[in-house]
Amino acid sequence: MPAGLIVKALSGYYYVLSEEDEQMTSIQCRARGIFKKRGVSPLVGDKVLFELTENGEGTVDEILPRTSELVRPPVANVELVVLVFAVTEPTLNLQLLDKFLVHTESAGLETIICLTKQDLVTEDKESEATVPSKGDMLSSGVSHIVQLYESIGYRTVVTSAKCGVGIAPVLDQLAGRISVFAGQSGVGKSSLLNAMVPGLQLETNQISMKLGRGKHTTRHVELIRLSNGGLVADTPGFSQLDFLQIDEAEQLSSCFREFKPHSAECKFRGCLHLHEPGCKVIEAKEKGEISLSRYEHYLQFLTDIKERKRRY
Ligand SMILES: Nc1nc2c(ncn2[C@@H]2O[C@H](COP(=O)(O)OP(=O)(O)O)[C@@H](O)[C@H]2O)c(=O)[nH]1
Ligand SMILES: [Mg+2]
Ligand SMILES: [Zn+2]
Numbered sequence: 001m002p003a004g005l006i007v008k009a010l011s012g013y014y015y016v017l018s019e020e021d022e023q024m025t026s027i028q029c030r031a032r033g034i035f036k037k038r039g040v041s042p043l044v045g046d047k048v049l050f051e052l053t054e055n056g057e058g059t060v061d062e063i064l065p066r067t068s069e070l071v072r073p074p075v076a077n078v079e080l081v082v083l084v085f086a087v088t089e090p091t092l093n094l095q096l097l098d099k100f101l102v103h104t105e106s107a108g109l110e111t112i113i114c115l116t117k118q119d120l121v122t123e124d125k126e127s128e129a130t131v132p133s134k135g136d137m138l139s140s141g142v143s144h145i146v147q148l149y150e151s152i153g154y155r156t157v158v159t160s161a162k163c164g165v166g167i168a169p170v171l172d173q174l175a176g177r178i179s180v181f182a183g184q185s186g187v188g189k190s191s192l193l194n195a196m197v198p199g200l201q202l203e204t205n206q207i208s209m210k211l212g213r214g215k216h217t218t219r220h221v222e223l224i225r226l227s228n229g230g231l232v233a234d235t236p237g238f239s240q241l242d243f244l245q246i247d248e249a250e251q252l253s254s255c256f257r258e259f260k261p262h263s264a265e266c267k268f269r270g271c272l273h274l275h276e277p278g279c280k281v282i283e284a285k286e287k288g289e290i291s292l293s294r295y296e297h298y299l300q301f302l303t304d305i306k307e308r309k310r311r312y
Contacts (some may be wrong), residue, residue, distance in 0.1 A: 001049045001051055002018050002050060002051065002052070003018075003048075004050055005017050005047055006060075007231065008044065008223065010222075012030070013030065014030070014031060020053070024225065027050070027052070028056075028057045029057060030058075032060060033061055041134075043066075044074065045075040045076035045077045045223065046063050047063075048062060049061050049062040049064070068107070073221050075178065075180055076176050079109070080173065081100075081104045081111045081179065081182055082107065082111075082114050082179055083097060083101070083104070084182065084192065085097055085113070085114070085220060086115070086117045087116065087141075087142050089120060090184060090186055090187065094293055098294060101144065101154070101215060101255070102255040102271070105254075106217040110268040110287075111154060111155065112157065113149050113156040113157070114166075115142060115156065115159065116160070116187055116191075116192060117162070117187075118159060119160040119163045121138035146293055148293075152257050155173070157170050157173075159188075167192070170192065172185055173230065175226070175230050176228065176230060177230060178230075178231045178232075179231070180232070180233045181232060185206070188204075190203065190204045190234055196226065198241055202224075221233055249305055249306065252302055256298055258294070262283070263281050267279065274302075275293075
């Protein structure tokens with residue numbers, strides 16, 4: 001039975017790329033009834049065994065074991081999440097970035113950060129002005145943010161789809177695996193993908209589908225194939241994150257990577273790094289070894305988690 005990969009799911013059909021097919025055309029398949037009975041459904045990203053039927057279509061017979069399973073967007077076997085944030089337009093929201101990072105950490109997914117629309121902040125070197133321009137200030141802010149997240153251990157790439165900056169470094173990260181692009185609408189996810197794939201023309205500047213006014217009426221997940229064997233999902237997904245998987249306050253702290261070496265040294269086991277004596281995380285924050293913004297977001301998320309617990 002041939003093996004393949006589901007690259008698209010739409011209206012009850014699964015589109016399977018056969019491993020043996022050099023042409024890389026996908027085969028339209030139905031899923032076998034047995035899946036429904038078992039309460040499982042194939043996902044985009046699934047490796048499957050399928051059978052060809054007489055009309056050139058096929059049947060998905062078996063789903064091979066998954067390494068990961070995202071709920072939103074619904075994609076299996078994702079190895080990398082690219083968190084896409086614009087340096088401006090919309091205003092860079094570091095709290096949301098940290099929230100996404102908590103999610104990818106708790107899901108155990110490798111994450112890179114992509115800061116788009118770099119062309120909107122290029123500094124004006126020619127200007128003699130003593131007062132820094134808005135662009136100058138944004139530009140130094142961006143390098144500060146890159147430094148911060150790189151120091152924590154997240155590869156951070158600054159890009160401009162408009163000027164073709166930083167496209168290759170992002171593309172390199174995507175080679176040979178399944179990735180998802182996550183980020184608010186309007187940050188430039190589709191534009192970035194269009195810049196990476198010659199001939200790809202994803203619609204850009206789409207009105208949010210949540211408002212029901214989007215041009216696309218069909219909501220579907222699709223993997224885009226890159227020339228280096230990478231597969232990427234460009235889906236709105238990930239938009240309204242609530243701390244679904246995290247219900248222990250202690251677990252939150254472990255999702256802040258840079259806390260780890262310090263929290264291991266806290267005086268009390270189960271220290272929440274709020275105001276406990278002998279807390280090494282607070283000490284590190286005061287020495288500037290942990291950034292104030294990261295620590296503050298940690299406190300905010302901790303409050304969110306506690307309040308949610310209280311409500312149920
Ligand atoms: N100046 C500038 N604008 C960009 C860049 N990338 C995207 N945009 C614009 O930002 C808007 C949203 O882009 P889009 O790719 O649709 O964002 P998405 O919603 O995240 O997929 C569009 O008007 C794009 O033209 C960039 O690198 N520079
Ligand atoms: Mg888009
Ligand atoms: Zn502590």
